[in-house]
Amino acid sequence: MTPAPLISFEHVGREFDEGRIVALRDVNLAIDKGQSVAVVGASGSGKTTLIMLMCGIMFPSTGLIRWNGEPVTTSGAWTELRRSAIGIVFQEFNLFPTLSAIENVEIATFGTGIDRGEREVRAEAALKAVGLGARATHLPHQLSGGERQRVAVARSIVNQPTVILADEPTGNLDSVSGGAIMDLLFDLHRTGGVTLVVVTHNSGDADRCARRIQVRDGEVSEPAPMRVPEVAS
Amino acid sequence: MNHLQLAFRNLERRPARSVLTALGVALAVGSFITLYGLSRSVYQNVQQSIEEHGSDLTVRRRGTAELFGGTIPETNEPRIAKIPGVVAVSGDLLSLAATDQDAQVLAAGWPDDSFYWQNVPLEEGRQPQRGERKVALMGIDLARALQKHAGDTIGLLGEQFKIIGITRFNSVINRNLVIVPLTDLQELTFRPGALTFLSVKLAHPQDPAEVDRVSKAIEAARDLSATKSENVLRNDSMIGVLRAVSAAMAWVALLMGVLMVLNTLLMAVLERTREIGILAAIGWSRGRIMAAIVIEGFILSAIGSAAGIVIGVAGSHLLSAIPAIGRFVAVRPTPGLIAATALAAIVLGILGSFYPAWLATRQSPAVALGRA
Numbered sequence: 001m002t003p004a005p006l007i008s009f010e011h012v013g014r015e016f017d018e019g020r021i022v023a024l025r026d027v028n029l030a031i032d033k034g035q036s037v038a039v040v041g042a043s044g045s046g047k048t049t050l051i052m053l054m055c056g057i058m059f060p061s062t063g064l065i066r067w068n069g070e071p072v073t074t075s076g077a078w079t080e081l082r083r084s085a086i087g088i089v090f091q092e093f094n095l096f097p098t099l100s101a102i103e104n105v106e107i108a109t110f111g112t113g114i115d116r117g118e119r120e121v122r123a124e125a126a127l128k129a130v131g132l133g134a135r136a137t138h139l140p141h142q143l144s145g146g147e148r149q150r151v152a153v154a155r156s157i158v159n160q161p162t163v164i165l166a167d168e169p170t171g172n173l174d175s176v177s178g179g180a181i182m183d184l185l186f187d188l189h190r191t192g193g194v195t196l197v198v199v200t201h202n203s204g205d206a207d208r209c210a211r212r213i214q215v216r217d218g219e220v221s222e223p224a225p226m227r228v229p230e231v232a233s
Numbered sequence: 234m235n236h237l238q239l240a241f242r243n244l245e246r247r248p249a250r251s252v253l254t255a256l257g258v259a260l261a262v263g264s265f266i267t268l269y270g271l272s273r274s275v276y277q278n279v280q281q282s283i284e285e286h287g288s289d290l291t292v293r294r295r296g297t298a299e300l301f302g303g304t305i306p307e308t309n310e311p312r313i314a315k316i317p318g319v320v321a322v323s324g325d326l327l328s329l330a331a332t333d334q335d336a337q338v339l340a341a342g343w344p345d346d347s348f349y350w351q352n353v354p355l356e357e358g359r360q361p362q363r364g365e366r367k368v369a370l371m372g373i374d375l376a377r378a379l380q381k382h383a384g385d386t387i388g389l390l391g392e393q394f395k396i397i398g399i400t401r402f403n404s405v406i407n408r409n410l411v412i413v414p415l416t417d418l419q420e421l422t423f424r425p426g427a428l429t430f431l432s433v434k435l436a437h438p439q440d441p442a443e444v445d446r447v448s449k450a451i452e453a454a455r456d457l458s459a460t461k462s463e464n465v466l467r468n469d470s471m472i473g474v475l476r477a478v479s480a481a482m483a484w485v486a487l488l489m490g491v492l493m494v495l496n497t498l499l500m501a502v503l504e505r506t507r508e509i510g511i512l513a514a515i516g517w518s519r520g521r522i523m524a525a526i527v528i529e530g531f532i533l534s535a536i537g538s539a540a541g542i543v544i545g546v547a548g549s550h551l552l553s554a555i556p557a558i559g560r561f562v563a564v565r566p567t568p569g570l571i572a573a574t575a576l577a578a579i580v581l582g583i584l585g586s587f588y589p590a591w592l593a594t595r596q597s598p599a600v601a602l603g604r605a
Contacts, residue, residue: 079516094602103234107239110517110521116235
């Protein structure tokens, strides 16, 4: 029997301003576990809305979203998924300015049921995984933009998620730092088998994914892949 | 890192605001302890001063709302003395009196044969002899304040009295009391034959039936009411007003402290909208986000309460050091009052932080993150 897709959208629509703005309409898509997916499209096309729906930060106006075949409809269920199965990387880093790098990572482990010592061990391991083991005690303002985004990536993987949703993760970085962050995300995908969904404007980054989802004026389409993607091992 | 450390980090972001909020709570708690301590201490001190004279029943004019509020004729004394079960009766006339040193003191006029004299501890000097006039016994604290000793004189209500002894009572009121012959005080206050109250000593004060029987016998004279001395202030209107005013001021102060906590946390929540959105995005439940805000409220209230205890105790001592207050009452907040106030402030602070905490969880993570 074919396993259910990790994430599936069934006729999902999202409207704002009491229906005057339609961000997404009748989206049907399925993402399997271990895939790498690029979400591309012009600014304002609905890419971020798509990602926000995938992690339950936003709820659909119409349609149904399933995780592993199970419909997810409550905020509590989405919270649990974000805590245990979804890692999110934003364009703006979104770190806590008063917390050190390791504390910014550890904060994502609160409520997971693991004890404080284990939380610290996991946070340290996540920071090492993104190459920031030596910068653990630095505050965000003491880190470069690329390092801050690495901390954000470490935070997204500390709970060993099934999927990383990255919303333009290199948007605030120079090309060198941005390239390094994308390398890091694809490494995690390849070596950890984590599903990767990346919103990007960079066609080169999109080409590294197995799938490309095009969002245009709230509608989703899927052109054929242009090149061989980087496959999770 | 744990929730407590996280809350401290958040409070450290705005150190001035956090410190001022905790200070506001501290002042509220301090005011509460001092004001409530004051009203309680007045009650306790007056009660103690009455009990120190060895009185079991206090007889006052019926319908008198407060201790100093009326007079009764001293002609009642022999009738009450004849009631079976009554061991002794003493009249007592009280009056605030100006001294020749511009101090207001409490003066008590006692009859020569009062049983009160049996319970007067003397620091120096002697008790008055029967029929001796224009003599005074002075409480030790007042004597020290006015630098008087046995053998000196003191002007009371325009008349000179010879100080023949210094008393060493325990209660603050009695330690600042000037005792003079009843006749002298009646003359000086233009109240001949009048008493503020009569004190009755009973043969069996522990027997409720006996106390009740004697009380009813006393109250057979329709203008009199008899109360167990330990209950004499229970329905006293002055004490009631003092308690009500103190309580109202104390609660207003405490509620202001709570409002400060609420306001600070509300501002913090509004400032940290995006961060609360991030917490939601990384899987923090609404309950956990609420708890994080409430812990901040707890910390502010707890620190404020601790500082408030210091302020309250210090404030109580300062109040007692003011002569106009300290001569009548030693403001001493009890450990129970201190603990209850601190606990109330912490609980109210936590309750006050629930609204900002609830508000924090009401906002959509998407809106908080600027995604909608």
